[in-house]
Amino acid sequence: MKIEKVVLRKLKMDLKFPFQTSFGTSEGREFLITEVYGENHIGYGECVVDTKPFYSEETVQTAWHMMKDFLIPFLFQKEEILHPNEVRDIFRQVRRHNMAKSALEGAIWDLYAKEQGKPLAEVIGGEKKQISVGVSIGIQKTKEDLVEIVGKYLEQGFQKIKIKIKPGKDIEMLQAVRDQFGDIPLMADANSAYTLDDIHLFKQMDPLHLMMFEQPLAHDDIIDHAKLQEAIKTPICLDESIHSVEDARKAIELGSCKIINIKIGRVGGIAEAIKIHDLCKENQIPVWCGGMLESGIGRAHNLAITSLDNFTIPGDTAPSARYWEEDIIQPEIEMNENGEIELSAKPGLGYEINQGALERYTVSTETFLKSKLQAEK
Numbered sequence: 001m002k003i004e005k006v007v008l009r010k011l012k013m014d015l016k017f018p019f020q021t022s023f024g025t026s027e028g029r030e031f032l033i034t035e036v037y038g039e040n041h042i043g044y045g046e047c048v049v050d051t052k053p054f055y056s057e058e059t060v061q062t063a064w065h066m067m068k069d070f071l072i073p074f075l076f077q078k079e080e081i082l083h084p085n086e087v088r089d090i091f092r093q094v095r096r097h098n099m100a101k102s103a104l105e106g107a108i109w110d111l112y113a114k115e116q117g118k119p120l121a122e123v124i125g126g127e128k129k130q131i132s133v134g135v136s137i138g139i140q141k142t143k144e145d146l147v148e149i150v151g152k153y154l155e156q157g158f159q160k161i162k163i164k165i166k167p168g169k170d171i172e173m174l175q176a177v178r179d180q181f182g183d184i185p186l187m188a189d190a191n192s193a194y195t196l197d198d199i200h201l202f203k204q205m206d207p208l209h210l211m212m213f214e215q216p217l218a219h220d221d222i223i224d225h226a227k228l229q230e231a232i233k234t235p236i237c238l239d240e241s242i243h244s245v246e247d248a249r250k251a252i253e254l255g256s257c258k259i260i261n262i263k264i265g266r267v268g269g270i271a272e273a274i275k276i277h278d279l280c281k282e283n284q285i286p287v288w289c290g291g292m293l294e295s296g297i298g299r300a301h302n303l304a305i306t307s308l309d310n311f312t313i314p315g316d317t318a319p320s321a322r323y324w325e326e327d328i329i330q331p332e333i334e335m336n337e338n339g340e341i342e343l344s345a346k347p348g349l350g351y352e353i354n355q356g357a358l359e360r361y362t363v364s365t366e367t368f369l370k371s372k373l374q375a376e377k
């Protein structure tokens with residue numbers, strides 16, 4: 001691939017509903033879309049940042065800065081890229097900033113798959129033709145509100161119900177859902193809202209037989225999680241703590257988790273996501289694909305990695321209509337009544353860009369040319 005041009009766009013999209021987690025409430029998303037121009041195709045990526053550094057330290061502005069001042073110039077220094085697996089090495093000098101790196105790497109995977117004329121899932125070795133889908137439900141005001149919304153999602157066919165929790169909004173909320181719906185596939189995500197001082201709470205929640213507790217303790221911890229896992233039967237799943245295959249190896253060695261949530265942005269790209277998937281498979285650790293309230297572009301990347309066989313637990317890969325009045329891809333991503341999404345058989349991400357919608361949601365854009373950068377040197 002000869003990359004001559006990269007376009008960055010900042011988008012602003014309103015969510016259909018406010019989404020509350022233990023770290024705050026989102027009414028919508030501001031994020032970045034990357035367009036990487038090859039000779040005959042354009043690859044698309046999504047940078048899953050937010051305006052605030054509450055889930056991760058990256059923001060819309062830090063990602064723009066990293067891409068503009070470091071990552072895009074590094075890409076342009078390469079005459080040609082033969083395979084997307086090279087991208088991580090090209091970016092290696094830049095420490096962290098995984099979401100920024102991943103936004104460009106993902107676009108290069110899409111471009112590569114389009115050049116091969118194959119779906120991205122096939123290019124990465126995924127064999128599933130359809131995937132099972134779960135839904136992540138934000139913190140609700142009352143038990144009654146939660147039970148109503150869970151009922152609605154179960155009716156739509158979702159195969160896993162994930163409920164956001166925080167201290168004071170945990171046992172009772174989960175118990176109400178169990179009481180109403182019985183033995184459904186149910187889990188809880190704390191987004192790091194607890195400490196080891198809360199161990200008694202987790203022991204009290206053990207009899208709820210949840211599929212897992214996602215990231216109960218600190219965002220940068222794997223030691224206390226190992227202690228908590230020792231003390232309870234419910235599997236722990238790590239999200240925020242895992243940024244690389246090395247992090248995953250250490251967490252598995254320490255016994256900090258029994259399941260891993262893989263998010264492409266958090267781990268710096270698809271190549272790293274595949275490595276984590278493979279390591280987990282060798283160690284009998286099931287994985288599932290997390291979500292960042294992505295637009296259709298990020299979502300299509302998520303569907304592609306979920307085609308790998310150790311993604312055995314339904315992911316947070318809900319269809320477009322759950323989040324947006326109008327998505328930026330067409331057709332939009334749809335789920336059938338059994339809670340499955342068919343993977344596209346078209347090349348690359350497998351969806352067309354809805355150009356009208358993309359333009360309407362774009363609030364700023366900048367174009368970077370290889371020729372211009374070289375002329376400036």
Ligand SMILES: O=C(O)CCC(=O)c1ccccc1C(=O)O
Nearest residue numbers: 055136191290291292293294316
């Ligand atoms: O529906 C989705 O995209 C998943 C939503 C979700 O749980 C989430 C959304 C934003 C930030 C962090 C998380 C998380 O998984 O912790």
Ligand SMILES: [Mg+2]
Nearest residue numbers: 189214215239
């Ligand atoms: Mg999470």
